[in-house]
Amino acid sequence: MTLTEAPPTPAAEPAGPPVRKPSARRRLVPYWLLLPGILWLIVFFAVPLVYQASTSVQTGSLEQGFEVTWHFRTYWDALRDYYPQFVRSLLYAGSATVLCLVLGYPLAYLIAFKAGRWRNLVLVLVIAPFFTSFLIRTLAWKTILADGGAVVDLMNTLHVLDVTSWLGWTESNRVLATPMAVVCGLTYNFLPFMILPLYTSLERIDGRLHEAAGDLYATPATTFRKVTFPLSMPGVVSGTLLTFIPASGDYVNAELLGSTDTKMVGSVIQSQFLRVLDYPTAAALSFILMAIVLLTVTFYIRRSGTEDLV
Amino acid sequence: MEQYEPEHLSPARLAAMRRSLTTGRGALTRRSMLRASGMGALALGGLGALSACGIPPAKREGDAAAAFDDHSAREKRLSFSNWTEYMDVSEDEKGRPTLEAFTERTGIEVRYTEDINDNVEFFGKIKPQLAAGQNTGRDLICVTDWLAARMIRLGWAQKLDPANLPHAFANLSSQFRTPDWDPGRAYSYPWTGISTVIAYNSKATGGRKVDSVTQLLDDPGLKGRVAFLSEMRDSVGMTLLDMGKTPESFGDADFDAAIGRLQKGVDKKQIRRFTGNDYTADLSKGDLAACLGWAGDIIQLQADNPDIKFAIPAAGYLTSSDNLLVPAKARHKTNAEKLIDYYYEPPVAAQLAAYINYVCPVDGVREELARIDESMADNTLILPDKEMAAKSHPFRSLSSKEETAYEEKFARLIGA
Numbered sequence: 001m002t003l004t005e006a007p008p009t010p011a012a013e014p015a016g017p018p019v020r021k022p023s024a025r026r027r028l029v030p031y032w033l034l035l036p037g038i039l040w041l042i043v044f045f046a047v048p049l050v051y052q053a054s055t056s057v058q059t060g061s062l063e064q065g066f067e068v069t070w071h072f073r074t075y076w077d078a079l080r081d082y083y084p085q086f087v088r089s090l091l092y093a094g095s096a097t098v099l100c101l102v103l104g105y106p107l108a109y110l111i112a113f114k115a116g117r118w119r120n121l122v123l124v125l126v127i128a129p130f131f132t133s134f135l136i137r138t139l140a141w142k143t144i145l146a147d148g149g150a151v152v153d154l155m156n157t158l159h160v161l162d163v164t165s166w167l168g169w170t171e172s173n174r175v176l177a178t179p180m181a182v183v184c185g186l187t188y189n190f191l192p193f194m195i196l197p198l199y200t201s202l203e204r205i206d207g208r209l210h211e212a213a214g215d216l217y218a219t220p221a222t223t224f225r226k227v228t229f230p231l232s233m234p235g236v237v238s239g240t241l242l243t244f245i246p247a248s249g250d251y252v253n254a255e256l257l258g259s260t261d262t263k264m265v266g267s268v269i270q271s272q273f274l275r276v277l278d279y280p281t282a283a284a285l286s287f288i289l290m291a292i293v294l295l296t297v298t299f300y301i302r303r304s305g306t307e308d309l310v
Numbered sequence: 311m312e313q314y315e316p317e318h319l320s321p322a323r324l325a326a327m328r329r330s331l332t333t334g335r336g337a338l339t340r341r342s343m344l345r346a347s348g349m350g351a352l353a354l355g356g357l358g359a360l361s362a363c364g365i366p367p368a369k370r371e372g373d374a375a376a377a378f379d380d381h382s383a384r385e386k387r388l389s390f391s392n393w394t395e396y397m398d399v400s401e402d403e404k405g406r407p408t409l410e411a412f413t414e415r416t417g418i419e420v421r422y423t424e425d426i427n428d429n430v431e432f433f434g435k436i437k438p439q440l441a442a443g444q445n446t447g448r449d450l451i452c453v454t455d456w457l458a459a460r461m462i463r464l465g466w467a468q469k470l471d472p473a474n475l476p477h478a479f480a481n482l483s484s485q486f487r488t489p490d491w492d493p494g495r496a497y498s499y500p501w502t503g504i505s506t507v508i509a510y511n512s513k514a515t516g517g518r519k520v521d522s523v524t525q526l527l528d529d530p531g532l533k534g535r536v537a538f539l540s541e542m543r544d545s546v547g548m549t550l551l552d553m554g555k556t557p558e559s560f561g562d563a564d565f566d567a568a569i570g571r572l573q574k575g576v577d578k579k580q581i582r583r584f585t586g587n588d589y590t591a592d593l594s595k596g597d598l599a600a601c602l603g604w605a606g607d608i609i610q611l612q613a614d615n616p617d618i619k620f621a622i623p624a625a626g627y628l629t630s631s632d633n634l635l636v637p638a639k640a641r642h643k644t645n646a647e648k649l650i651d652y653y654y655e656p657p658v659a660a661q662l663a664a665y666i667n668y669v670c671p672v673d674g675v676r677e678e679l680a681r682i683d684e685s686m687a688d689n690t691l692i693l694p695d696k697e698m699a700a701k702s703h704p705f706r707s708l709s710s711k712e713e714t715a716y717e718e719k720f721a722r723l724i725g726a
Contacts, residue, residue: 058364063464063710065367085726147535147597171534176597177582259583260576263725271726274430275542276717279365 056283066279078284082268086292089264092179093248096186100194100243101236103187108198108235109228112205126195134189138256141185145175145257177259185253193242201235202228237304241297248293265289368441368464382644386418389642390450390649391432393632394424396501398665408661412652418645423448428586429457436637440466445639450646452501456543458633459491459707467497468636474647475499478654485699486631486671490558491707499650500631502606503669505691505702506544507627509589509603513617514596521621523552526600527575537592537601538572540584542720543705545572547628548602557628557705569719576723584724593618605691606668620691622701629702631671663692 056074060066079086111122129137145151152175155161164170169180205228213223251266258264265285272282400407409420426432432453439446440461453461461467472479478499486500510520514535520526526536538545547557549568575581582598590607592598594615603620611618636646652658653672660678663670664686670679670693680687690698708716 054364060365061710061714062368066365068364142591142597143595146595148595171579174534174597177534256588260581260723260725267726268721271721271724274434276714276721278714278718 052283052286055279056287058280062277071280074280074284075288078281079288082265082285085263085265085268086288088262089248089266089289090292090296092183092186092254092262092264093244093250095183096190096247097194097240097244099183099187100191101240104191104194104198104239105236108195108202111195111199112202113207123199126192130192134252135256137189138185138252141181141188141257142176145181145184147174147176151175176257177262179258179262181257182254182262182264185257186247186250189250189253190243190247193246194239197239197242198232198235201232201238205231233304237301240300245293245297249289366441368437368466379641380643381641385642386416386645387421387642388418388449388645388649389421389423389447390646391423391425391448392452392501393426396424396452396632396666397422398662408653408658411658412649416645416648416652418648420649426452429454433457433460440464440638443639445641446637448637449640449642450649451635451637452632453635454504454632455489455491455630455704456707456713458498458635459489460710460713461635461637462492462497463710466638468638468640468643469496470499470636470647470650471644474644475651475654477651481654481656481659481672481674483671483673485629485694485702489631489704489707492633498633498635499654500671501634501653502663502666503629503631503671505605505627505629505669505694506539506548506602507605507608507691508548508600508621508623509593509608509611510600510619510621511593511596511598511615511617512619514599519619519621520600522623522625523548526602527571527580532599533578533580534582535597535599536575536581537583537585537589537598538575538581539589539602540586540724542717543630544602544628545584546716546720547703547705548623551625551628551703552623554625557703559706565716566719569723572723604668606666609667609689609691622698626701626703629669629704631669667692669694 054068055066057068057070057072058066059069059071059074107122107126111119111126115122143149152161152173155164155175156173161170161173161175164180165172169183170178175181175184209227209231210223213227218226248264249266251264251270254262254264254267269282269285269289272278272285397406398408399405406422409422412418413420425435432451436446436448436451458467482495482499483503486495486503488494492498508520508522508526512518515532518531520529520532526532526538538548543557546565546568549571550557550560550564553564553568553571555564555568572581585592585601587607589598589601589603590611593601593603594611605620608618608620634646634650636643640646653662656672656674656678659670659672660675660682663672663675664679664682667686669691676687676693679693686692694702
């Protein structure tokens with residue numbers, strides 16, 4: 001193939017783009033496009049939210065029906081009765097988020113910078129657990145952490161369990177039905193939600209920045225501290241949010257891997273709704289959880305100073 | 311947007327007014343209009359909607375509301391919701407022999423769905439339709455005593471016609487005839503009986519027998535490897551029996567004492583968890599050494615793991631049943647009654663019992679069952695003998711108020 005000199009493009013220099021006044025229909029197009037989304041949000045978010053808010057200030061029983069009596073005390077009672085579960089939810093979700101970050105960051109870094117041609121394979125492996133049901137994956141942990149299983153035996157031999165039991169994370173010589181099992185389950189189940197945003201923001205970092213840092217006599221550690229980590233902050237923030245928010249409302253892990261003293265607030269809401277049939281308390285608990293998570297997240301975003309997530 | 315512009319203003323003032331409306335912070339743009347009107351509407355509508363909501367009483371007026379046009383004669387169909395693994399399956403696992411024989415005999419097509427996993431969840435699923443007085447799309451459902459009692463109490467079940475139930479009327483075991491929530495079985499017939507007993511893994515207990523709730527709660531050798539059931543009636547009922555009380559008649563103080571007893575077990579970490587159906591796997595692995603369990607599960611477990619044993623406490627054990635009900639507004643009540651009656655014919659009942667291994671509520675099954683499997687006919691977990699039946703106790707039905715209060719206390723006990 002020979003390169004031919006491209007003919008000079010005719011100086012198509014119109015006198016500026018024709019000034020077109022957008023017609024009314026054109027101007028409405030964005031709103032029409034938004035309509036399905038807005039309708040979806042109204043039907044599946046706004047309406048249930050209003051309904052739930054209403055339920056939370058009702059009183060009554062299944063048989064007599066519930067009526068709005070503006071009984072705001074329900075909130076106070078719910079908070080007073082179930083604050084241990086709230087504290088626990090935040091604590092477990094927080095621990096799981098930190099663990100996810102500690103485990104996920106190196107892996108995301110590896111995928112973004114070092115994996116080379118294995119990158120896609122490793123990414124698929126990260127996502128692969130999603131191909132099985134959440135419940136099955138959690139139940140698998142019951143087999144892995146079984147009392148007589150290899151993991152617990154190893155931990156016993158290495159006296160790790162003595163330390164964790166002393167800290168109150170495990171119970172004498174078992175891991176299942178302890179706080180540690182719940183946090184491990186949460187960490188495992190939400191790890192991909194941490195890795196993927198971290199990976200996308202790490203992958204975007206221009207490799208030449210590292211070279212430039214090296215040229216300026218920065219050690220690898222300094223480069224990481226001054227260049228890589230700050231540039232990956234959007235990933236860190238969105239990853240932690242994607243992990244923390246669902247983890248704080250989760251109840252499957254606490255239900256399957258935990259015991260009576262590891263129940264999270266999700267379990268309480270479920271049992272109030274389905275077992276006790278105390279809908280107002282359940283609704284109030286949901287709102288309190290929502291408020292706590294919203295406040296925590298707002299505070300966190302303000303502190304981390306990241307405007308654009310991802 | 312047409313704007314109202316007062317005519318008496320000077321051109322400069324008009325221009326300033328226009329500017330103020332179209333540019334700058336106070337600009338009256340489409341967005342700010344939308345935002346303002348949206349907020350206003352939300353604020354107004356929110357308050358209105360909040361107080362307009364409310365959940366109407368769940369109770370329906372008697373049978374008049376529950377009964378519905380019966381389309382059975384014209385539509386040879388029936389939709390039957392049941393628990394998983396609660397129906398016999400052929401060896402190639404493709405057919406359900408007893409159901410197929412029913413269709414062959416009566417010409418009634420049965421749509422069989424295994425969509426019940428848990429009473430409370432199932433109630434949550436069908437509640438909206440029933441509360442609104444609508445058809446649930448199910449003609450026959452199978453729910454445990456307390457839920458059956460609640461549905462009858464709320465007027466959500468249809469009264470059955472004894473004329474269509476000759477076998478059921480004749481063959482129902484006396485043990486199941488007069489539950490206090492449905493005396494004489496006007497609305498419900500048991501599908502299976504459930505015995506709540508103590509199960510243990512003899513390998514995990516070091517060969518020791520576990521045969522009382524006291525032992526479950528106090529034996530230091532079992533510490534942290536004991537489970538109770540997350541069904542309030544099973545756990546509390548068995549504890550009441552152990553304390554010398556009777557679950558068929560007890561008061562608030564007895565209930566609180568039983569909860570207190572269980573709470574001690576939780577506090578000293580004797581009780582590991584409160585489980586649903588998932589105790590079976592834990593018991594088989596040996597993570598649980600002993601627990602409360604349901605007899606049918608235990609027979610199935612024993613087939614795979616000979617270490618699994620069961621014990622009937624000397625203080626007695628709890629019985630309940632899963633009951634067939636025709637929900638309000640169901641379209642095919644007569645067809646449903648025909649199916650109930652069919653399963654009360656001893657040969658059919660034996661075939662079912664031989665497969666699912668739960669207590670069979672049908673009299674005259676022993677010979678039929680012996681024909682299928684001699685050992686099963688002698689298994690007291692399937693056909694309780696006199697001695698065992700004498701130890702069985704039902705849990706009394708609770709009023710709606712008691713139910714809420716007790717469930718609340720039990721929820722506290724199990725941590726939620």
